[in-house]
Amino acid sequence: MSTPISQGVSPKRVASSPRHKKSISKKFTTPARLGIYAFLLSAAIFFLLPLYIMLVTSVKSMDEIRLGNIFALPMQFTLEPWMTAWSSACTGIACEGIRGGFMNSVAIAVPSTIIPILLGALNGYALSFWRPRGANILFGILMVGAFIPVQVMIFPLVRILASVDLYSSLPGIVLVHTVFSMPVMTLLFRNYYSTIPHELFQAARIDGGGFVRIFVQLVLPMSTPMIVVAAIMQLTGVWNDYILGLVFAGREHLPMTVQLNNVINTTTGTRLYNVNMAATILTSLVPLTLYFVSGRWFVRGIAAGAVKG
Known part of the structure; x- marks a missing residue:
C-alpha cells in the first residue's frame, strides 16, 4: 500500500508567492516605518553635512573658496592645506603646525x-x-x-x-x-x-x-x-x-x-x-x-x- 504524498507547500514557494511579497511591502510602507526612515535620513544628513563641508573645503584652494559655493566639489584637488595644518600652521608666534x-x-x-x-x-x-x-x-x-x-x-x-x-x-x-x-x-x-x-x-x-x-x-x-x-x-x-x-x-x-x-x-x-x-x-x-x-x-x-x- 503506497504512502500518501504530503500536500504541504514548501517554504520557498510561500516566500515567493505574490501574497507574501505584498505583505512584506505593506509592512515596510506603514506610516510608522516611513517616519522612522525619514527621521534616520534627516539625522544622517544633519550630522554628515558639516563633515562633508569640512572635507571639501580642506582640499580647495583659497581662490576657489572665495567663489562662495561651499557645497561644490573641488575643481582642483590639493592636499597643501593638510600639510600646512600638520607641519607649518602658526599657533601664536610658533609656526610648527599641530x-x-x-x-x-x-x-x-x-x-x-x-x-x-x-x-x-x-x-x-x-x-x-x-x-x-x-x-x-x-x-x-x-x-x-x-x-x-x-x-x-x-x-x-x-x-x-x-x-x-x-x-x-x-x-x-x-x-x-x-x-x-x-x-x-x-x-x-x-x-x-x-x-x-x-x-x-x-x-x-x-x-x-x-x-x-x-x-x-x-x-x-x-x-x-x-x-x-x-x-x-x-x-x-x-x-x-x-x-x-x-x-x-x-x-x-x-x-x-x-x-x-x-x-x-x-x-x-x-x-x-x-x-x-x-x-x-x-x-x-x-x-x-x-x-x-x-x-x-x-x-x-x-x-x-x-x-x-
Missing part, C-alpha cells in the same frame, strides 16, 4: 585611559563582590562627584597640584583626568559586575582565590566588553578635552585641541579656511576612527550591562 599637539594628546590620552579603567574596574569589583562596610555610602559619595561641574574644581585643583609640584606637567594632567573619570568608570564596572552570577565568585573563594587573584584571573578576563566601552568613552573624552588641557598641561604639553584653537584664532593677514578645516579634521581623526573601528564592540558592551544595575 603635529606637536598630536604627540602631546597621545602622551596624555594613553595613561589617562588605562589608569582610570584599571581603577574603575577595581572599584566596581570591590563594591560588587566584596562589599566592605559602608560600601553603598562610599558609592553614593563617589557618584556625587560625577555631577560636580569641572569649572568648580579647577581653582582648588590648581592650588593642590601647585603645592606638590605637579601643576603644568604631564603627570598632573593625567592625574586630573583620572580623578574626574573615577565616578563614571566605577559606575560602569559596578553595574556590569552586578550582572555576573555571584556563584562564580563564591566558587573562586572556595577554591582558595583571594582578592587580587580572583580579580586578575576571573573577573578581569570577563570584562572585555565593558573595557571596550570604557576605553572608547574615556579616550574620546580625554582627546576632545580643551579646558583641562589648557589649564593643567602647561606650555610644553598642550593637547591637540588647544593647538587647534590657536591655529584658528591666529590671523596674520587672510584667514585660511582650508587650513582651519584640515586642522579640525586632523584633530577629530582619532575619535572618528575609534568609533568606526570599534562601534560594534561599543554597542555589544552597552547591551552586556553598561546601563543595567
Whole structure:
C-alpha cells in the first residue's frame, strides 16, 4: 500500500508567492516605518553635512573658496592645506603646525585611559563582590562627584597640584583626568559586575582565590566588553578635552585641541579656511576612527550591562 504524498507547500514557494511579497511591502510602507526612515535620513544628513563641508573645503584652494559655493566639489584637488595644518600652521608666534599637539594628546590620552579603567574596574569589583562596610555610602559619595561641574574644581585643583609640584606637567594632567573619570568608570564596572552570577565568585573563594587573584584571573578576563566601552568613552573624552588641557598641561604639553584653537584664532593677514578645516579634521581623526573601528564592540558592551544595575 503506497504512502500518501504530503500536500504541504514548501517554504520557498510561500516566500515567493505574490501574497507574501505584498505583505512584506505593506509592512515596510506603514506610516510608522516611513517616519522612522525619514527621521534616520534627516539625522544622517544633519550630522554628515558639516563633515562633508569640512572635507571639501580642506582640499580647495583659497581662490576657489572665495567663489562662495561651499557645497561644490573641488575643481582642483590639493592636499597643501593638510600639510600646512600638520607641519607649518602658526599657533601664536610658533609656526610648527599641530603635529606637536598630536604627540602631546597621545602622551596624555594613553595613561589617562588605562589608569582610570584599571581603577574603575577595581572599584566596581570591590563594591560588587566584596562589599566592605559602608560600601553603598562610599558609592553614593563617589557618584556625587560625577555631577560636580569641572569649572568648580579647577581653582582648588590648581592650588593642590601647585603645592606638590605637579601643576603644568604631564603627570598632573593625567592625574586630573583620572580623578574626574573615577565616578563614571566605577559606575560602569559596578553595574556590569552586578550582572555576573555571584556563584562564580563564591566558587573562586572556595577554591582558595583571594582578592587580587580572583580579580586578575576571573573577573578581569570577563570584562572585555565593558573595557571596550570604557576605553572608547574615556579616550574620546580625554582627546576632545580643551579646558583641562589648557589649564593643567602647561606650555610644553598642550593637547591637540588647544593647538587647534590657536591655529584658528591666529590671523596674520587672510584667514585660511582650508587650513582651519584640515586642522579640525586632523584633530577629530582619532575619535572618528575609534568609533568606526570599534562601534560594534561599543554597542555589544552597552547591551552586556553598561546601563543595567
